[in-house]
Amino acid sequence: MTWYAQEILLRATPAALQAVRNSALLAPFAYHLHSLQDIDWYLPEHRHGLPQDGLLVIRPVCAATAQGAQWHEEAILDTASLPLNPGTLHCLQADIATPLADQVPETSLPSVHLRSMLATLAKQLHETVVYYACGMWGGDLDFEYCLSYEPQETLFATDVCGHGHHTQRALHQALKSIGLTLPSAFFAPHTRSFDWAAHRLA
Template identity: 40%
Template structure:
């Protein structure tokens, strides 16, 4: 079984809703989840709340350069992250967080810690600096935290999972196997969602349930 997510999440304030719904680039990929009324939780320990006003989800947002014409892997059109450009296109490159994320993704791919030469290679799943600066700008403009979450699971096992959270300064959270003596794995989703006001009591996130009715929540009302 495979599972994947590539998404931007932010609290649905009035200003954020106006900004996203009025943006012709974001609006076709945007959803407004107001609440979780009627959601089938399967188990009481999964229950969690959303921030007041709900969440805006913009999804999928990823590198689409290798897609075929019908975008069959995701089954729905994706927003290419290279289209999200900051107003002030400047900043250090490569940077500490970028190198740390690149090393993590390369180690997930190869199973071994990467060398300095490896880090110079392109990593397909590495978000570009322009996207990261864009998300920091968006957080500052709207005065809300903004989360970019990306994950890929194969057969129930984590291939990679990371969260980039902007408030507006950038923080990186990674899902890694537990260290010796740890009781449980620490999930990047848990830490990332906490940054946007969602506190998970378990690894379960309602918006990541396979049957979640995304079409009902389209911000443009075309669902």
């Protein structure tokens, strides 16, 4: 079964919530997760919390041509529509494509517009901002990476080629950078039954 996640993750601080509400680009795609009380955890070891202040998720965020863009079957925040801030280009790594080239489809590589916007948001909020991208088929990872901005950019990627069985998944590293440690591979918002509509940012 095919599954994708392409999203921006950050702590739902009052400043972050206000900044996203005030953004005509981000607000229509924003969700505020402040409780997971209605989740079916399946197993006790799946149970996890949320970062302090809750979790702010902006989704789905990808290029209209990206692998998975049509799979979402809902409007996407097309990264081509994001403004480029030349003042944050120095925060970005010189080459993101090369370390991801063997595992990530070219169309799913993050654009410089997206990366610049995330660095700008991190600088504005004085908060870590994460972009997480993942593609699965039949329960196996096709690709998984995250970019973390403080506002300096850091790349975490899961080795899906069979060499990284004992490496930490990018998802865990991304969430840990914003104050959430998962006790297992289960992450409630990444289940098909998760009720996103109930968490839409007002």
